Amino acid sequence: MSSITSTITSAAESAVTPTPRSEFWKGIRDTIPLMIGALPFGLIFGALAVSNGLSPLAAICFSAIVFAGSSQFIGANLLKTGASIPLIVLTTFIVNVRHALYSATLGPHLKHLSQRWLLPLAFWLTDETFAITVTHYEQEPNPHQHWYQFGSSISMYLNWNFWTIVGLVAASKIEHPESWGLQFAMVVTFTGMVIVSCKTRPILLSIVVASITAFVTYPLPHKLFLIISAAAGIAAGVWAENTQWKQAEVEAAAGMEAKS
Secondary structure, X not given: OHHHHHHHHHHHHHHXXXXXXXXXXXXXXXXXXHHHHHHHHHHHHHHHHHHOOOOHHHXXXXXXXXXXXXXXXXXXXXXXXXXXXXXXXXHHHHHOOHHHHHHHHHHHHHOXXXXXXXXXXXXXXXXXXXXXXXXXXXXOOOOOHHHHHHHHHHHHHHHHHHHHHHHHHHHOOOOOXXXXXXXHHXXXXXXXXXXXXXXXXXXXXXXXXXXXXXXXHOOOHHHHHHHHHHHHHHHHHHHHHOXXXXXXXXXXXXXXXXXX
């Protein structure tokens, strides 16, 4: 009887114990809604890249090698205006500086991995993958959690490149792809990601400050509003983390625990 019980217990434990395979597929499943949200971005980029002067092959390589939606749009627009290569590189670099913050957040969860893992995970890191991965790391820590990020990353990568190609094909049939209004999906997707991450007062303050700053500085050239609003939001968040805002939040949480 005891052997049967131990066998059942062992089977139950193995069923709930994460494995590389289960983490990989869970990462893909959790990313599907975000893949749908990214669909119109890839379509629009593929359709607009050619109209901005890129060849179909260049547009495909752009998505395959750069793999950064906002930077790709900005880079393609700057190419159309005749901007110099150094300016394009500098602008897209600054836009993607936020990934340094992502890496700093994920670093403690990935520090045990070798470069063989870290390099591809860094290349494939996107806003969408970061949003779901950091939550998974904090809520469900396990030795194979990097497979979750791998599943999310590779699915986003294949999704983006597939829809870029579809957009290139559709460009020959659509004269003005921007008139479809698909770019509105970008706003919806990122709004959803922000709402999910808004769990503390410092984060809320960062969002409010960044939003107001972006609205005020939007007319500036070369998408400078992105850099300025990001810096303002980060500064506001750091300030809130180190003032009475954070202390008040901790005390409120302690009070709720005491009541329960």
